[in-house]
Amino acid sequence: MKAPTGTPRTTAPSPRVDCEEGGPGLHTVPSEGGKVTVRYGSRGVCLISAVPSRGYKAGTSQTADDTLTVTFTSADHRSVITATINPSARASVRETSF
Template sequence: MSRLPRYLLIWLSCTAASVTAVMITVHFVVGSTRPTAPVAQSAPEGFVAAPPPSSPAARPSRSPSPRPTPSVRTPSPTPSRTAEKPPAPTSAPASRTSPPVPDEPSAAQPPEGQGGGCEQGGSGVHTISSQGGKATVRYGSGGVCLISAVPNQGFTVSTSQTTPETLTATFSAARHRSEITATTEPSDRASVRETSF
């Protein structure tokens, strides 16, 4: 046998073997990924299949449903005549106090023990401004009363009232002090004194 036919025969054998191996592999892969046919399963007990929807023309006309027979009425129980006790009065709710706003100085409250004789007479309510804050007072027939004292940013406030006729609100900072004095003697008036250090 000459060399050329021998090479040709070897080449054909190798090609046929490789084609066969590829075909077997493809057949195996395709066969393993083929979807399986659905299998019928029995329905569980008590399962009722819904009827298929029918067209409007095929629906039978509804017959009027029979009216239910009236039932025998039983007499309703009569209410008892026992008097119900009214609910116990609840105590009045506690007054609400709002929390102080951050970065806002708190206002001074009127000194305890003061406030008599401010409700009537006099020149009424006045607000006095200063560099350190504002003070609102009420001038009455019996003296002067503090309503509020609100310091400006960076100031603190303190109040003093030695007599019902004179009230002092002092706004203090690191390098400044504002002093507001309200008095009813000899007449209703207020003075502001500014002091820098």
């Protein structure tokens, strides 16, 4: 059964990424393309949810335990949210119109 459009997607943390111990915990980052909720642990960042705005699609990338990138893309805009714990827990948002 296909989920209705706009339904949040949740992904269980990777078993190799430790997001449960230490760190500042849950944080939600808004952008034009959608919002992302991550859990910052002492040794990793885990995706809790990525909810695209209407007309956007979400994609995720995590090449290391300490950094997670979520990209929301529409026909004429891209929002890239990068969450990291290195050197400290923080998130950045980059908005690009084309």
